[in-house]
Amino acid sequence: MKKNMTSTKLIAKKLAGEKISALTAYDASFAGVFSEQGVDVILVGDSLGMVLQGHNSTIPVTLEDICYHTRCVYAGNKGSLLIADMPFMTYSTPQQTWDNAAKLMQAGANMVKLEGGKWLLESIAGLNERGIPVCAHVGLTPQSVNVFGGYKVQGREEEQADNIVQESIALEAAGAQLLVIECVPSGLAKRISEALTIPVIGIGAGVDCDGQILVMHDLLGISSGYIPKFSKNYMSLTGDIHKATAAYVDEVSKGLFPGPEHSFE
Ligand code: KIV
Numbered sequence: 001m002k003k004n005m006t007s008t009k010l011i012a013k014k015l016a017g018e019k020i021s022a023l024t025a026y027d028a029s030f031a032g033v034f035s036e037q038g039v040d041v042i043l044v045g046d047s048l049g050m051v052l053q054g055h056n057s058t059i060p061v062t063l064e065d066i067c068y069h070t071r072c073v074y075a076g077n078k079g080s081l082l083i084a085d086m087p088f089m090t091y092s093t094p095q096q097t098w099d100n101a102a103k104l105m106q107a108g109a110n111m112v113k114l115e116g117g118k119w120l121l122e123s124i125a126g127l128n129e130r131g132i133p134v135c136a137h138v139g140l141t142p143q144s145v146n147v148f149g150g151y152k153v154q155g156r157e158e159e160q161a162d163n164i165v166q167e168s169i170a171l172e173a174a175g176a177q178l179l180v181i182e183c184v185p186s187g188l189a190k191r192i193s194e195a196l197t198i199p200v201i202g203i204g205a206g207v208d209c210d211g212q213i214l215v216m217h218d219l220l221g222i223s224s225g226y227i228p229k230f231s232k233n234y235m236s237l238t239g240d241i242h243k244a245t246a247a248y249v250d251e252v253s254k255g256l257f258p259g260p261e262h263s264f265e
Pocket of ligand 1: 043044045046047048085180182215
């Protein structure tokens with residue numbers, strides 16, 4: 001179904017209490033299937049460093065990698081909003097951010113995603129002024145895995161939780177049009193979703209976000225090694241990629257995914 005999703009339509013979905021579905025994709029074929037099955041947002045995530053390239057983190061991913069996969073996804077996409085990740089250290093200064101984000105937009109992205117909090121405010125405001133919409137990413141930000149000392153749930157302590165709330169509010173005020181929140185307690189994600197006007201898309205953040213995102217390899221049960229608690233294998237339930245995608249969209253829209261077993265309290 002071609003629906004030409006936009007950030008304005010995503011905000012309208014939030015206002016109407018309709019849940020947003022999002023998946024990662026890295027090529028034209030999967031982008032075609034996901035958009036046809038009604039997935040609102042496709043992310044060309046730097047998770048490709050792990051699920052496509054076989055690294056143990058997202059840190060080796062380059063801007064050229066994301067540009068290449070964004071071009072592939074753009075070619076197959078039939079109307080989902082296309083977000084491209086800015087890789088590790090490609091947005092460390094405002095000018096570098098603007099130059100590199102322009103390349104992702106020229107590759108076909110509708111929006112770019114950056115991991116981090118208050119240190120990004122000038123870069124985000126400048127992206128908006130230059131016509132580039134932004135999705136911010138808070139909570140467990142995988143590019144900072146070496147600072148966190150592992151892939152750990154964030155915001156369990158009150159002070160850290162308050163800090164994530166304040167940073168989310170500041171990111172929206174700077175012009176972010178979407179927020180991804182990863183691996184935080186469900187109550188904290190609910191608090192942030194209620195505090196913000198922009199849609200909040202969760203992964204490992206409970207059912208009370210405005211939408212959900214999954215890495216496509218987790219949806220299809222083809223991730224090797226560690227399977228995150230927040231993932232759900234829809235392929236084993238349906239046996240078919242189209243049906244697995246449709247079941248995910250349906251469960252997200254009805255608030256059936258994620259369940260408590262996929263969430264952190
Ligand atoms: O890179 C990625 O796939 C992501 C999602 C997990 C949100 O950032």
